[in-house]
Amino acid sequence: MPQHQPTLMEPILSYNNGNGNNSDYDVMNWFEDLSQNAGFVQTQLLCQILEQNYGVEYLKKWLGSYNILEMDACALESLFSSVVPLASHADFEPFMQRIADGDTTPLLTQQPITTLSLSSGTTEGRQKFVPFTRHSAQTTLQIFTLAAAYRSRVYPIREGGRVLEFIYSSNRFKTKGGLTVGTATTHYYASEEFKIKQHKTKSFTCSPQEVISGGDYKQSTYCHLLLGLYFSDQVEFITSAFIYSMVQAFTTFEELWREICNDIRDGTLSSRIKSSKMRKAALDIISPSPNLASKLEDSCKELEGVDWFGLIPKLWPNAKYVYSIMTGSMQPYLKKLRHYANGLPLVSAEYGSTESWIGVNVDPSLPPEDVTFAVVPTFSYFEFIPLHRHEKKLSSGGDDFMEDKPIPLSQIKVGQEYEVVLTTFPGLYRCRLGDVVEVASFHNGIPKLNFVCRRKLILTVNIDKNTEKDLQLVVERGSHILNKASRAELIDFTSYADVSNQPGHYVIYWEIKGEVEDNVLGACCNEMDKSFADHGYVVSRKTNSIGPLELCVLESGTFKKILDNFIANGAALSQFKTPRCTNNHVILKILNTCTTKKFRSTAYNNCSNEQ
Numbered sequence: 001m002p003q004h005q006p007t008l009m010e011p012i013l014s015y016n017n018g019n020g021n022n023s024d025y026d027v028m029n030w031f032e033d034l035s036q037n038a039g040f041v042q043t044q045l046l047c048q049i050l051e052q053n054y055g056v057e058y059l060k061k062w063l064g065s066y067n068i069l070e071m072d073a074c075a076l077e078s079l080f081s082s083v084v085p086l087a088s089h090a091d092f093e094p095f096m097q098r099i100a101d102g103d104t105t106p107l108l109t110q111q112p113i114t115t116l117s118l119s120s121g122t123t124e125g126r127q128k129f130v131p132f133t134r135h136s137a138q139t140t141l142q143i144f145t146l147a148a149a150y151r152s153r154v155y156p157i158r159e160g161g162r163v164l165e166f167i168y169s170s171n172r173f174k175t176k177g178g179l180t181v182g183t184a185t186t187h188y189y190a191s192e193e194f195k196i197k198q199h200k201t202k203s204f205t206c207s208p209q210e211v212i213s214g215g216d217y218k219q220s221t222y223c224h225l226l227l228g229l230y231f232s233d234q235v236e237f238i239t240s241a242f243i244y245s246m247v248q249a250f251t252t253f254e255e256l257w258r259e260i261c262n263d264i265r266d267g268t269l270s271s272r273i274k275s276s277k278m279r280k281a282a283l284d285i286i287s288p289s290p291n292l293a294s295k296l297e298d299s300c301k302e303l304e305g306v307d308w309f310g311l312i313p314k315l316w317p318n319a320k321y322v323y324s325i326m327t328g329s330m331q332p333y334l335k336k337l338r339h340y341a342n343g344l345p346l347v348s349a350e351y352g353s354t355e356s357w358i359g360v361n362v363d364p365s366l367p368p369e370d371v372t373f374a375v376v377p378t379f380s381y382f383e384f385i386p387l388h389r390h391e392k393k394l395s396s397g398g399d400d401f402m403e404d405k406p407i408p409l410s411q412i413k414v415g416q417e418y419e420v421v422l423t424t425f426p427g428l429y430r431c432r433l434g435d436v437v438e439v440a441s442f443h444n445g446i447p448k449l450n451f452v453c454r455r456k457l458i459l460t461v462n463i464d465k466n467t468e469k470d471l472q473l474v475v476e477r478g479s480h481i482l483n484k485a486s487r488a489e490l491i492d493f494t495s496y497a498d499v500s501n502q503p504g505h506y507v508i509y510w511e512i513k514g515e516v517e518d519n520v521l522g523a524c525c526n527e528m529d530k531s532f533a534d535h536g537y538v539v540s541r542k543t544n545s546i547g548p549l550e551l552c553v554l555e556s557g558t559f560k561k562i563l564d565n566f567i568a569n570g571a572a573l574s575q576f577k578t579p580r581c582t583n584n585h586v587i588l589k590i591l592n593t594c595t596t597k598k599f600r601s602t603a604y605n606n607c608s609n610e611q
Helices: 020-035 038-052 057-063 073-083 089-100 134-154 184-189 192-200 217-230 243-266 276-283 290-304 311-315 328-341 468-485 518-531 535-542 558-568 585-593
Strands: 115-118 129-132 161-166 180-183 203-205 235-242 321-325 346-348 357-360 373-375 381-389 401-403 417-423 431-443 446-454 489-498 505-513 550-554 595-600
Touching (some): 020 038, 020 134, 057 073, 089 115, 089 431, 129 134, 134 184, 134 357, 161 217, 161 243, 180 184, 217 243, 243 290, 290 311, 311 328, 321 328, 328 468, 328 489, 357 446, 381 431, 401 417, 468 518, 505 558, 518 550, 550 585, 585 595
Parallel strands (some): 115 180, 161 203
Antiparallel strands (some): 357 373, 373 446, 381 401, 381 417
16 A cells, blocks of 8 residues: 655654744745645545545445556546535445444554544434544644744744643444444543643643543533643633534633632632542642632623623633634634633634545634635545526525535635535545635645534525524624613524424524513514515515514523533533424424523514505
8 A cells, every 4th residue: 555655745743852843834835835735635635535445335336446546646536526426424324334343354443443534414313424544633733833823923822831731532332343432532632632622732631541531521610620620820722622512611700700719729620520530620820829719719700790791811810812713603602712711812723624634723813703724735635516506596496506516626716606516535525515615716736614504504494594604693783683672692692494384484593691572572573574684585575475483582501401412412521412303303392392482573574565
């Protein structure tokens, strides 16, 4: 089997003990060189994937009669895209199940698979297996090292400082065939690459492995906060996989700060922490610090008086920025995070999925709403399906896009929307990711992508089609009225297309903190109903073929119940994303059980008289 050679295909990843700046320069220089000839790199990468996985069962059906080891790279790329069909996860599931059951024949990859990752499952309520190999951990190390180099140009950090990381592993389990199963983040945090990353990025996490892998997110969060404050003067930046985890942690801190300060004062650990391993690990680090505790208590009393505005810079005065995934379904939490950050830069983390990393943020000074991701062409072979919106054409299909044939990375154009397609070393071939992206610009020859939405996350009842992004804009309009008319705060939201009765209608669920008059909530409901701009929705509402939008107000803590249910099924907090549109019966049962008030829109009441 051909060996992977250290050429332009991979960065210099040896740790430089002498001068960290040289290490940053090396990895950025590698990427800059790479970006000059991304099309060539992609063609060579596809050849490597196919040569390395030559003879696997999945590919035999289409490539079995070809001697691909002797083919020219360009010819192989052309052959691959013409004979191997586009696929979805459903096409790989039978192979994944055989692997999970212990089949060791090369089904998807020639690399040994001893570990499987679980996708989040927050959208469909069902987690999917994805192969996790050493390559998966190595690309994670590479993208973190590359991203840290670009961040350090804008926000230099002190070498040897600490990072407050709200990161969580889930419990891992064994399949029938003896393979280890867990989330991709869980596998990474347990890998050698995670330890190497701390040296490469010159920053060390505040929490030991026993806290990260504790298995109970509430206990882990308490210890993350405790240790983060114990090392508060050393913290250079604060991070989490998704900003949801960070906001959740700071919301928890508002309730538990006195207890945490007592532990810091006395060098003790709350009885909340039941895990013996976690207790020992945390107690081995902390010692009584009465002066620090008093200082933190004074700060917290001051913060309480301003509704915790500026919590982050107040408690972590040397933090340079906050770093996390802030795009897509995370955008609704930006307002709360900015409240805590009080002007501290928010840096959007990299773009990836359980299947593969995709792009790096090379412009960390941009606000999260404007961030783009430069594709790293050595991680996977990328294709892009051009998507065209129907405009005002009324279509009864379940999608709001028309498709062209997939094209390689070298042919995509600025301003065009695409669905991402992946071919990976661990054994996915032309797998549709379901992400819609737009090409914003180019970094030399590498496209910089703007994440638009998940393609199939669509509210639809009739001829209407509204994406996650459409829903977010509508909820922003409704919450603007909420904020103007009251001091209440929208905590979280989701939606459901209810077709159990005719005409079907949209249901939007809100969890709100604070008191709100019913007439204000009614106005919010009306505003959201009339803010859906999709032509199919507007026409259907005017003709009453879609019923009035329904706003359901939830009791406090409802979305925590959804989170707890998600984690009870084996997932990790690091992976959790509130589903913005759901038909999951378990989630819907929680939502409907916790509904305290309902409002129906009157926004289109006069339209039938105008027809």
